[in-house]
Amino acid sequence: MGGRDQSFSANPADYKLLEEVGYGATATVYRAIYLPLNQLVAVKCLDLERCNITLDDLRREAQTMSLIEHPNVVRAYCSFAVERCLWVVLPFMDQGSCLHLMKIAYPDGLQEDAIGSILKQILKALDYLHRHGHIHRDVKAGNILLHSTGAVKLADFGVAACLFDSGDRRRSRNTFVGTPCWMAPEVLQPGSGYNSKADIWSFGITALELAHGHAPFSKYPPMKVLLMTIQNAPPGLDYDRDKKFSKSFKEMVATCLVKDQTKRPSAEKLLKHSFFKHSKPPELSVKKLFADLPPLWNRVKALQLKDAAQLALKKMPSAEEEAISQSEYKRGVSAWNFDIDDLKAQASLVRDDDNIAEMREKDENKFFTNYYKAGAIDSQSGTGKTNLEKLPQDKITSQVGAIDVKQTEQLEHLSKKDKNVESDFQEPGLPQNILWKRNGSSAEATTSSMEKDIGTSKINGQSAKSRQTQSGPLLPGMVLSHSSSERRRTLERLENGNQLPEEKNNREMQRAPSFSGPLMLPTRASANSLSAPIKSSGGFRDSMNDKSKANLVQIKGRFSVTSENLDLVKDIPLSVVSRRSSQGSPLRKSASVGDWMSDPKQMSTGQAARDCASDNFSESLLMTHLQNLSQQTSIQQDLIMNLLNSLQTAEAIDASQNGKLPPLPRSSQMNGSVDIAASERERLLLVQILELQARVISLTNELTAEKLKYMQLQQQLTALCSQEQNGDERGSCMKADSF
Numbered sequence: 001m002g003g004r005d006q007s008f009s010a011n012p013a014d015y016k017l018l019e020e021v022g023y024g025a026t027a028t029v030y031r032a033i034y035l036p037l038n039q040l041v042a043v044k045c046l047d048l049e050r051c052n053i054t055l056d057d058l059r060r061e062a063q064t065m066s067l068i069e070h071p072n073v074v075r076a077y078c079s080f081a082v083e084r085c086l087w088v089v090l091p092f093m094d095q096g097s098c099l100h101l102m103k104i105a106y107p108d109g110l111q112e113d114a115i116g117s118i119l120k121q122i123l124k125a126l127d128y129l130h131r132h133g134h135i136h137r138d139v140k141a142g143n144i145l146l147h148s149t150g151a152v153k154l155a156d157f158g159v160a161a162c163l164f165d166s167g168d169r170r171r172s173r174n175t176f177v178g179t180p181c182w183m184a185p186e187v188l189q190p191g192s193g194y195n196s197k198a199d200i201w202s203f204g205i206t207a208l209e210l211a212h213g214h215a216p217f218s219k220y221p222p223m224k225v226l227l228m229t230i231q232n233a234p235p236g237l238d239y240d241r242d243k244k245f246s247k248s249f250k251e252m253v254a255t256c257l258v259k260d261q262t263k264r265p266s267a268e269k270l271l272k273h274s275f276f277k278h279s280k281p282p283e284l285s286v287k288k289l290f291a292d293l294p295p296l297w298n299r300v301k302a303l304q305l306k307d308a309a310q311l312a313l314k315k316m317p318s319a320e321e322e323a324i325s326q327s328e329y330k331r332g333v334s335a336w337n338f339d340i341d342d343l344k345a346q347a348s349l350v351r352d353d354d355n356i357a358e359m360r361e362k363d364e365n366k367f368f369t370n371y372y373k374a375g376a377i378d379s380q381s382g383t384g385k386t387n388l389e390k391l392p393q394d395k396i397t398s399q400v401g402a403i404d405v406k407q408t409e410q411l412e413h414l415s416k417k418d419k420n421v422e423s424d425f426q427e428p429g430l431p432q433n434i435l436w437k438r439n440g441s442s443a444e445a446t447t448s449s450m451e452k453d454i455g456t457s458k459i460n461g462q463s464a465k466s467r468q469t470q471s472g473p474l475l476p477g478m479v480l481s482h483s484s485s486e487r488r489r490t491l492e493r494l495e496n497g498n499q500l501p502e503e504k505n506n507r508e509m510q511r512a513p514s515f516s517g518p519l520m521l522p523t524r525a526s527a528n529s530l531s532a533p534i535k536s537s538g539g540f541r542d543s544m545n546d547k548s549k550a551n552l553v554q555i556k557g558r559f560s561v562t563s564e565n566l567d568l569v570k571d572i573p574l575s576v577v578s579r580r581s582s583q584g585s586p587l588r589k590s591a592s593v594g595d596w597m598s599d600p601k602q603m604s605t606g607q608a609a610r611d612c613a614s615d616n617f618s619e620s621l622l623m624t625h626l627q628n629l630s631q632q633t634s635i636q637q638d639l640i641m642n643l644l645n646s647l648q649t650a651e652a653i654d655a656s657q658n659g660k661l662p663p664l665p666r667s668s669q670m671n672g673s674v675d676i677a678a679s680e681r682e683r684l685l686l687v688q689i690l691e692l693q694a695r696v697i698s699l700t701n702e703l704t705a706e707k708l709k710y711m712q713l714q715q716q717l718t719a720l721c722s723q724e725q726n727g728d729e730r731g732s733c734m735k736a737d738s739f
C-alpha cells in the first residue's frame, strides 16, 4: 500500500504481472510486483479500444488523479501506454472491492456496523472530492476497495469530471455517464444538469447495495432501470423487510435518495448525521469481514468460474446474441445521447415479474454456494488451485443444469489453466493457509456455511415450488439468464412449454401489439380515405375489409377508390381512368396481386339471385365465367379506346397549335368542362379523319385514273411509233424497187 513517495517507472518490463484480481467494463486488474522495489502493486490494464476514451480524457484523468491526495481515495502511482492498452499502476488493495466480497461471502449484504464504517470512509472521500470541485459519478460497491488493514478507499476515476470550467465557476454537467442502478434521476433527465449531489444519490444506492447484497432494480435490464429511476418513488430501506437495520441508517439513506437534488444533503452535512457519529472504526468492523477468506485472486477465480457457469447456463446460441446483449447494456449505460422514448418503448417490453427475477437471483446464489461448497475452490491450500476436476461430472450437471460437454470442457480448461497460476510472490504478513470461514474455527465455519446453505435451499425450495405453481417445472435454462432479451426468451419458453397448442395459438392472437413484428397496416390505412389497407406482405385482397370491398369502385395499383371517396379522384387524368368504371364493370384488376377480383355489389341482382338459387352450381359458375369473359373483352375494348383517345389527344394538341381545333383547357380548375370539350374535340377529329380518308380515296382513285390514262396514252404512242416505223420501211422498199 505504500510507495506514494517512491517513483514508479513507465517501463512495462519493470512490472511482473501475477494473478487477475479484478475486471470491469473497460479494464482488467492484476496483482503485480514492481521489480525495482520488490513491491506489490495493482496494474489496471485499460483497453483503449474498448473504453472509447480520447487522449484528452486520458490527460484530464491523469491530471485529476495526480492532484488527489486523500487516505480514502485510490491514487495512481503512474500510467503509461502498452500497445493498445493503458497501464495504470495503483496501490494494491488486497481484499478487492466490496462487490466481490459480497458476491463471494455475503450475498445478502453486510452487517450494519461494517456498512457504517465503510460508508463513512467513502463519505469522507466524497467530501474531499466535492470540495476540490470533482464529481466522482461512479460511486458503487464495485468501486469501494478494501485492504486487510481495514483501509477503505474509493477507486475508479475513469469517469470523474472536473466541476470547474476555466473561469472557475461551478457548473452543471450535461453529459450522461455512470452505471444505471446508481444513477441519479437528474443525470438521466436530458438537459436538467447535475452536480455533486448526483454522487450523494449514488452513495444512497450504494448504502442499499451493501445492505442487501445488490443495488435496487439490479435485476432489471438497464433501460428499465433508467425508467424506474425517473418514474418510480425513490428506493429505500423497508420498514418490514429491513427490520435488522437501525432507524438512523434508514433515515440516512432516505435523505440521500431524494429526487430533488437541491434537497439532498452535501457530503459534509451528511457526515454529521447520527448514523455516522456512532460508526465504529474500520479496523474493528471492516477487518473482520475477510478475516477467514481465501486470498483475493482465488476469490476472483471463483467468481470467474461462476461467470463461466452462468454463460454456460445462458446457453447463448451464438456470440452474436451476446454482442446484442452487450450492446443493449451499452446503449443503456454508455450512450451519451440516449432517447428516452426509445428507452420507454424498450422498457415497456420487459415484464415486471419480480418473483421470477428474484427467484433467478436466489437460484444463482444457490448454485454458487453449492458449487463452492462442493470444493470447487481449494480454499484450504490457499494456492489458488481449483478443484473442479475433483467434482464428479454428474454433480456439475445436477447443480448447473444442462451444461453441455463443450461447456464442461471449457470449465475444465479454466480449472486446468488455474493449476498453473501459482503465486511466486508472497505478500508479507498474509497467512497462506486460510480457511474460508467467517467466524471462529473452521468447524464452526463449515457448520454455519452448511446452515446457510440449508437456509438457502429452503428458500429455493419455496422458490421452485412457487415457480411451478406459476409457470410449470423449473427449467435449468432459466436459472441464470441476465439480459432482458434472454429473460424474455426464457419466459416465453417457459410459458409456451406449458401450453396446449390451441392455448398457444390463442395467446399468439391475443398478444399485445408487437413492436418488433411487421406493422399491421390495415388499421392505419383505414384512416386514409384514398388508400386501401396495405399489408406489408401478402396479398391486397386479404387486407381489405368488407366495407371497402362493398364500396369498391376501382383499384389503382395498391390503391382502391371506393364510392365513399370518389369525389376525391376528380383529378385523375381521363386517359388513365377507365371510362366504364362508373358503368359498373364488376371486374377489377389489382396491380399489386395481378388477380382479377369480382365485385359482388356490381353484379346484377338477378344474376346474384340466380347464382344463389341454382342447384346446378357448375352452370352458374359457367355463366359467371362467360360473363367475366365478355366483361374482360369489354375492358380490353376500354383499354383500346383509352389508347386511341391518348393518340387522338396528341393529334388534337398538334391541331390546336395549328388553330384548327378548339384549344385544350389549360387549368385543372376547369375540370367541369373537360368532358364536353374532349368529346367535341373527338367528334371534330373523327370528321376530319373521315374527310381525310375520303380525300385519300378520291385522290387514290384519281391517281389510278390518271395512271390508266397515262398507260392508254403510252399505248397509243407506242402504236403510233410502230406505225410510223412500218411506214418508213415500206417507203424505202418501194424506192429500192424503182431503182
Ligand SMILES: Nc1ncnc2c1ncn2[C@@H]1O[C@H](COP(=O)(O)OP(=O)(O)OP(=O)(O)O)[C@@H](O)[C@H]1O
Residues within 6 Å of the ligand: 021, 022, 023, 024, 025, 026, 027, 028, 029, 042, 044, 074, 090, 091, 092, 093, 094, 096, 097, 099, 100, 138, 142, 143, 145, 155, 156, 158
Ligand atoms: N487497486 C486495486 N487493488 C485491488 N483490486 C482492484 C484495484 N483496482 C481495481 N480492483 C478490482 O478490479 C475491479 C475492476 O476495476 P475497475 O472498477 O477500476 O475497472 P473498470 O473497468 O473501470 O470497472 P467499471 O467501469 O465496470 O466500474 C474492481 O471492482 C476491483 O475488484
